[in-house]
Amino acid sequence: MSNVQLITYGLGEHLQKAIEQSDSIYILTSFVMDSGVNLLAPSLRTACERGAEVKLLAGDYLHVTQPKALARLIDIHPDIEVRLWQSNGQSFHPKAYLFQQKDGNTFVVGSSNLSSSALVSGVEWNVIVNDEISDTFENALTEFMQLFYHEQTVPVNHETIKVYEQSYHSYHQQYPNLIRNWTETEEADMMLPVEEKKKQPEVIVEPSGTYGTIHPRPAQHEALEALFNTYEEGYHKAMVVMATGLGKTYLAGFFAERFARVLFIAHREELLHQAKASFQTIMPERTGGLYYRYEKTTDTDFVFASVYTLSMEKHLHRFRSDDFDLIIVDEFHHAAATTYQRVIDYFQPKFLLGITATPDRMDQKDVYALCDGNVAYQLHFIEAIQKGWLTPFRYFGVYDETDYSGITWLGKKYDQQELLAVQLRKEYAENILQAWLKHKQTRTLCFCSSIGQANFLADFFQKKGYQTISLHSKTIGVSRSEAIKQLNEGVLDVIFTVDLFNEGVDIPSVDTLLFVRPTESLTIFTQQVGRGLRLHAEKEYCAIIDLIGNYRNADIKLSLFQLEPGEQKKKAAAVATVPVNCELHLETEVINLLEELAKKRQPRKEALKQAYLKVKQELGRRPTYLELHLRGTEPSKTYYQEFKSYAGFLYWANELTEREQEAFRKYECWLVEVERTGMVKSYKMVVLLYMLQRGQEHWADPVTPQEVAPFFHHYLTETEYRKRIDFSDKSSKQMWDYDEKKVSKLIADMPMTKWSGSSKGLISFEDGQFIIHLDIDEQDQEILYEWTKEICEYRLHQYFERKAETS
Structure with a gap:
């Protein structure tokens, strides 16, 4: 039975009582005032001290949230987790308090934000x-969890507060009366109608049929072989990157056959249902259950869980x-790393497998970090x-x-109303129609930027005599499965859609893709292109019709059709290369436009700084070199190319203290x-790593090959199996079995002698001693030690990461 109570005054006392009794506390508020934090801080601190989970999400809409309130929140206790919703001008107006207790749950929703006036008087x-x-x-x-870890949120820490504080003061200089009149502003500008309750997602699964024994396809066979080798070599984490349409979920199922519990x-949630169906097709004798908002199964062989549900403390600790034995993370490039990291850090499986189609640095943090770059x-x-798959x-x-x-431009996308205004024009729709008629085949999937655009184009095409449907989250009367059936049977010519077919749902018969939206994300564009590339008996090729204008990121989208990594991805479209059985046609105006846009892109050094600042704000501190490599959106080698060292970049970006600046110059x-x-080979950095392990006072002391030999051999043969690739040439095969003389001779002949000869006097190897010629002031010892260690760890990781990709 539910107990419902209306509170019109003094909500704060009720919240304090609920906090004192709860194991999990989730607060969702459109803004936070220092007075409100001050009221609840003692209760929240006590809750954290007894081990309760506390999460709070506030918004930055109209910059009502006070920076000092955010600072006070994160200072309550180290375990409290606070995030800020970046509204980008869109209304953000929720007020809800959720409490999980041993004997029940409490749910508060209404008009009270986190301010003293709202909670008390x-x-x-x-x-x-x-x-x-x-x-x-x-x-x-x-x-709540989906909002909390949404891509529009950032973690609240001292770094992100500094950034928010700048925009806060700038905004209030422009609107000086806002704080005084914030109550009136709320009522006049921030209230919106309650959005209709979201429907339970429709689950579309391919008909199971009778297949007999399921066998891996060629791409899956190659990937499986690589995975099994990785597992047998002693790795505990790995990632598989496979293009859309190659069967990543079935691959995961085939790999899971070797493990008892997965x-x-x-x-x-749609992906969970599909994965469960795929696993049951492969292993009908094994049990599988779902763990998400509607179902909480814990005792099956395979558990298919929503990351948003599982990352809650209450649900996470229902499992040991x-x-x-095996954890599989699907499409994890979409979710905030924090969400997954909470789950990954808790569990201790024999193996962690990440599967994705689009781990692209240009869009988000590098997902390679979740699998240690393997x-x-x-x-x-x-x-x-090229392989015909x-x-x-x-x-x-x-x-x-x-x-x-x-x-x-609202940070990550265009203002939807302004964008729609230029899209709802007959001449714009006519241009789309003529392009479609010129290049189309039989079954078309069209990707739109909004429901309004999809409805407008579907209606325009219908008036021209074509059978279409606008299919999106608010479509009534026709389900996705029915629309897919009609497209397959030729009843429909075009499905106009908004983000429903980015992933998880396939229509192999689709032979034409029509893009009528600005490409704001290379990852999403990649996924959408993949919708048309599945093999089908009636399909010779997929026609991709892409309207290209002077929108942001238009000049990098054709990097999708290149195999070359790094800087090649940023060249103009005119140099794009495609397989011999594919074609790429660009109108002259498009080529001219893309080349012009490429010239106007953000200068390289500023792009590197922005990528660095994003990682810094995510971590709440200055990232190490390796963290920047693993999490940054720009290739880490470009920092060296531009600044000669990571410390050099930090010096240029004014990210060093005065003491560090002086040390850098020296x-x-x-x-x-x-x-x-x-x-x-890795040998130089392995020698340096040994020296660094002697501590900051003695790391630069001279060292002999004999002293390094045991560490050197252990690191390359036992610490990580695949590092043995450095012992694979003829001159070093004898190093497999440890022999101090042989290993010492190898160290003397290679890293020590070679580094001495190329270091321009900074290093020497004389009379059996490897010497770094540095006169380090005592006050600089810690700084130089840490910088050297960061470079060494980064270079070793990057080296073996690159070797693994090419081996």
């Missing part, structure tokens, strides 16, 4: 629901840390086409004369030497 209406368990409460928890994690298998969709394409870049330069030559010295 103001006229507010709030409803408190006390209930043992209900679908509504479970839905609220799931919705946890499959995804960010969308060693409950699963890529067991990687297959770009261009390679898959995916359908060839013919790409048509069509010029869109729409001027996007006047549309407000020891720059050494830092550059450690960064630039060649590494045909």
Whole structure:
């Protein structure tokens, strides 16, 4: 039974009582005032001290949230987790308090934000629901977690508070009366109608049929072999990167056959249902269950769990840390690393497998960090086409004369209303129609930027005599499965859609893709292209019709059709290369536009700084060199290319203290030497790593080959199996079995002698001693030690990561 109570005054006392009794506390508020934090801080601190989970999400809309309130929140206790919703001008107005207790749950929703007036003396209406368990409460928890780790949120720490404080003061200088009148502003500008309750997602699974024994396809066979080798070599984590359409979920199922208990994690519930069906097709004799908002199965062989549900303390601790032999993380490039890291850090499986199609640095943090940079298998969709595992394409870049330069950019996307205003024009729709008629085949999937655009184009095409449907989250009367059936049967010519077919749902018969939206994300564009590349008996190739205008990131989208990594991805479209059985056609206006856009892109050094600042804000501190490599959106080698060392970049970016700046100027030559010295093999850095392990006072002391030998041999043969690739040439094969004389001779002949000869006097190897010629002031010892250690660890990781990708 539920107990419902209306509170019109003094909500704060009720919240304090609920906090004192709860194991999990989730607060969702449109803004936070220092007075409100001050009121709840003692209760929240006590809750954290007894081990309760506390999460709070606030918004930055109209910059009402006070920076000092955020600072006070994170100072309450180290375990409290606070995130800030970056509204980018869109209304953010929720107020909800969720409490999980041993004997039931409490759910508060109403008008009270986190301010003293709202919680103590103001006229507010709030409803408190006390209930043992209900679908509504479970839905609220799931919705909270999805908002909490949404891509529009950032962790609140001292770094992100500094950034927010700048925009806060700038905004209030422009609108000086806002704080005084914030209550009136709320009522006039921030209230929106309650959005309709989200429907339970429709699950579309391919018909199971009778297949007999299921066997891996060629791409899956190659990946499986690589995975099994990786597992047998002693690795505990790995990632597989496979293009859309090659069967990543079935691959995971085939790999899971060797493990007794498996946890499959995804960010969308639809993916969980599909994975469960795929695993049961492969292993009908094994049991599988779902763990998400509507179902909580814990005792099956395979558990398919929503990351948002599982990352809650209450649900995470329903499992033992060693409950699963294998954990599979699906499409983890979509979710915030923090969400997954909470789960990954808790469990101790024999193996962790990440599967994805699009781990692209240009869009988000590098997902390689979740698997320690170990890529067991990687297959770009261009390679898959060359092997005949995916359908060839013919790409048509069509010029869109729409001027996007006047549309407000909200950080990650265009303002939807301004964008829609330029899209809802007959001449714009006519240009799309003519491009489609010129290049289309039989079954078309069109990707739109909004429901309004999809409805408009579907109606426009219908009036021209074509059978279409606008299919999106609010479509009534026709399900996705029915629409897919009609497209397959030729009843429909085009499905106009908004983000429904980015992943998880395939229509192999689709032979035409139509893009009528600005490409804001290379990852999403990659996934959408993949929708048309599945093999089908009636499909010779997939026509990709792409309207290209002067929108942001237009000049990098054709990097998708290149195999070359790094800087090649940023060249103009005119140099894009495609397989011999594919075609790429660009209108002259498109080529000119893309080349012009490429010239105007953010200067390289500023791009590096912005990528660095994103990682810094995510971590709440200055990242190490290795963290920047693993999490940054720019290739780490470009920091060396531009600044000769990571410390050099920090010096340029004014990220060093005065003491560090002085140390950098004194020891720059050494830092550059450690960064630039060649590494045909890992040996130099292994020697340096040994020296660093002697501590900051003695790391630069002379060392002999005999002293390094035991560490050197152990590191390359036992610490990580695949490091043995450095002992594979004829001159070093005898090093497999430890022999101090042989290993010492190898160290003397190679890293010590070679580094001495190339270091321009900074290093010498004389009379059996390896000497670094540095005169280190006592006050600089810690700084130089840490910088040297960062470079060494980064270079070793990068070296073996690169070796693993090419081996």
